[in-house]
Amino acid sequence: MxxxxxxxxxxxxxxxxxxxxxxxxxxxxxxxxxxxxxxxxLHVWLTAVRRGTPYVTLKTATTLDGFVAAQDGTSRWITGPEARSHAHRVRAAVDAIAVGTGTVRTDDPALTARVTGDDGVERLAEHQPLRVVVGHGGIPPRSRLRGAGGPLLHLPTHDVGEVLHVLAAREVRHVLVEGGPTLATAFLVAGAVDELHAYVAPALLGAGRRAVGDLGARTIADARRFRTVEVRRVGDDVLTVSRSVR
Ligand SMILES: NC(=O)c1ccc[n+]([C@@H]2O[C@H](COP(=O)([O-])OP(=O)(O)OC[C@H]3O[C@@H](n4cnc5c(N)ncnc54)[C@H](OP(=O)(O)O)[C@@H]3O)[C@@H](O)[C@H]2O)c1
Known part of the structure; x- marks a missing residue:
């Protein structure tokens, strides 16, 4: 039988x-x-399907003292090539990547998943996530986001719940929020972050843009707590993967 x-x-x-x-x-x-x-x-997929909204992973690349960009806005590159290549493998495994309009203006990111072949040549990965830009500002006509890669979706809103519902309707189960600090803060304040991927480089800036803004914590008991599920050395940098304790 x-x-x-x-x-x-x-x-x-x-x-x-x-x-x-x-x-x-x-x-x-x-x-x-x-x-x-x-x-x-199946943790990521089960969480998204049971809840009806995508699983949210927030990625940050910071210095040891918690900065994602220098005072002049430059952030390329805080982390080394191994960490960036790891981040590209994560991109190739998610359904969507989201950034705010500020990152589009400052960094002109392509938001593609790229892999380096045995010949040392970088090419687009087979799977390209949906590219999502959140905010009212426009996407410049010559933006790299308009080049080869996944489909581009502009959501002119500041409402995190709306973003998640639009993505759920497009069957996005896993979205990677790649910042910057304004969008990261909005997702954290909304209680919408399931997992944190914090790449930390052994570098100090002393000033610049912090990874996240005011989360409303006034005392140490108000700190947003996550549970560490993995710590990995990637080249000279360290990746900490932690999950929401809610
Ligand atoms: N190292 C890293 O991991 C990393 C990653 C990404 C960016 N960065 C750096 O971060 C800097 C850019 O920071 P940023 O904070 O301007 O970038 P951002 O968070 O990508 O974009 C901010 C903009 O998004 C819009 N927005 C979307 N949702 C919002 C909400 N809920 N509340 C308020 N505004 C919302 C607003 O613009 P509208 O007026 O258009 O609505 C806002 O000005 C750059 O220096 C970049 O290099 C670093």
Whole structure:
């Protein structure tokens, strides 16, 4: 007799019920095998589908003293090539990348996922995430965002909930928020950040733009707390992956 074994039930109402269909066709169905490991593997996707809004990963690249840009606005490059190449692999695995209009104006980012081949040549990864710009300002006609890469979506709003609902309607399950500080702060204040990817370079600036602005914390008990799930050395830099404790 044919048998199907699955670890985790699909929480999507549209996909649910496959087990019953198989059983009625005479297939034996076993569920829940190594369910905890399956759920851990599918953590991002399960969170997004159960909640109905995308899983949000906030990425920052900072100096040891917490700056994402120098006083003149330059931020290229705070981290080294290994950290940047790691960040590109993350980009290639998410559905969308979001930045505010300030980053578009200052950095002119392409927001593509790029990989370096064995020949040392950098090319676009197979999967390109949706490129999302949040804010009322326009996207300049010659912006690199208009070049090759994923589709471009401009959301002229400051409302984080609206951004998440528009993305959910486009079946975005995982969005990587790449800043800058204004957009990062808005996502944190809205309580919308599920995971933090903090790349920290062994460099000091002493002044400049902080990774995030005022979060309303007036005393240490008000600090936003995350739980560390991974710490990894990437070249000369350190990546800390932590998750929201809510
Ligand atoms: N190292 C890093 O990880 C990193 C990453 C990204 C950027 N940066 C640096 O960050 C600097 C840019 O900072 P930034 O804060 O201007 O960039 P930003 O957060 O990308 O853009 C800010 C703009 O986005 C719009 N916006 C979208 N949602 C908003 C909200 N909820 N509340 C308020 N405004 C909202 C506003 O413009 P409108 O008036 O158009 O609505 C605002 O001025 C640059 O120096 C860049 O190099 C560093």
């Amino acid at each position: 044919a048998e199907v074994v699955h670890a985790v039930d699909d929480p999507d109402p549209l996909a649910r019920g496959g087990g019953a269909v198989l059983r009625s066709a005479g297939v034996r169905v076993a569920r829940g095998l190594r369910a905890a490991e399956g759920a851990a593997l």
